[in-house]
Amino acid sequence: MERKIRVLIAKVGLDGHDRGAKVVARALRDAGMEVIYTGLRRTPEQVAEAALEEDVDVVGLSSLSGGHAALFPLVVEALRRRGLEDVPVIAGGIIPPDDAAALREAGVAAVFTPGTPLAEIVDHIRREAARRRGAGEGDVR
Numbered sequence: 001m002e003r004k005i006r007v008l009i010a011k012v013g014l015d016g017h018d019r020g021a022k023v024v025a026r027a028l029r030d031a032g033m034e035v036i037y038t039g040l041r042r043t044p045e046q047v048a049e050a051a052l053e054e055d056v057d058v059v060g061l062s063s064l065s066g067g068h069a070a071l072f073p074l075v076v077e078a079l080r081r082r083g084l085e086d087v088p089v090i091a092g093g094i095i096p097p098d099d100a101a102a103l104r105e106a107g108v109a110a111v112f113t114p115g116t117p118l119a120e121i122v123d124h125i126r127r128e129a130a131r132r133r134g135a136g137e138g139d140v141r
Contacts, residue, residue, distance in 0.1 A: 005129040008056040010038040010047040012075060015065035020093060020114070024060065027118040028125065044071060048078030051087055057129040061108075063093040073106035080107075088128040092116070 009025045011018050018040055025035045036054045038047060051059050059079065061072050068091060076089055088109040095103070100111040109128060112121055 005033040005058070005125065006036065006054060006056040007033050007058045007060055007125060008036045008038065008047070008051050008054055009060045009062065010042050010050070010075075011040045011062055012042055012044060012047060012071040013063070013065065013067035014041060015063055015067060016040055017064040018062065020064070021060075021062040024062070024092060024118065024121060027122060031122045031126075033122075033125070044074035044078045047075050048082055048084065051079060051084055052082045056087060057132055058125050059087055059089045060125075061089060061091045063091065063095065066094070068093065068095055069099050069102065072103055072108055076107035086132055088132065090121075090124065090128070092121070 007028050009021050011021055025037050028035050036050065036056065038050050047059065059075065061075060072091055079085065079087055079089065089107065090110045090112065091103055091108050092112040095111050095113060103111055110124055
């Protein structure tokens with residue numbers, strides 16, 4: 001039996017608003033993925049360490065407080081230091097278009113803002129997991 005897609009959902013920094021992260025986590029679970037939610041107020045190092053320990057396929061970061069520009073690139077770097085440069089990082093939340101472009105330049109694979117259909121996020125994560133595993137899209141669930 002093939003392994004389910006494993007996604008780590010994290011809130012980095014002092015942002016205490018996690019409703020959107022929980023909605024996305026539930027949608028991913030409903031789509032058959034395993035979701036690990038780290039809880040609130042994590043450091044970039046804690047997120048990267050959890051990603052390593054949990055052997056995840058994708059890391060999802062959520063920001064509603066404006067800390068994304070400083071903190072999300074630090075998560076990408078912390079993952080690289082642990083040899084997880086192949087683990088895609090996706091971001092969601094209140095992220096202005098200029099910041100989204102800068103995040104992509106810093107290594108974030110995709111940025112989703114409020115109103116993005118959950119099915120679009122699910123499909124994107126499936127593609128990222130398939131790419132990471134070197135498999136066709138039908139080989140992961």
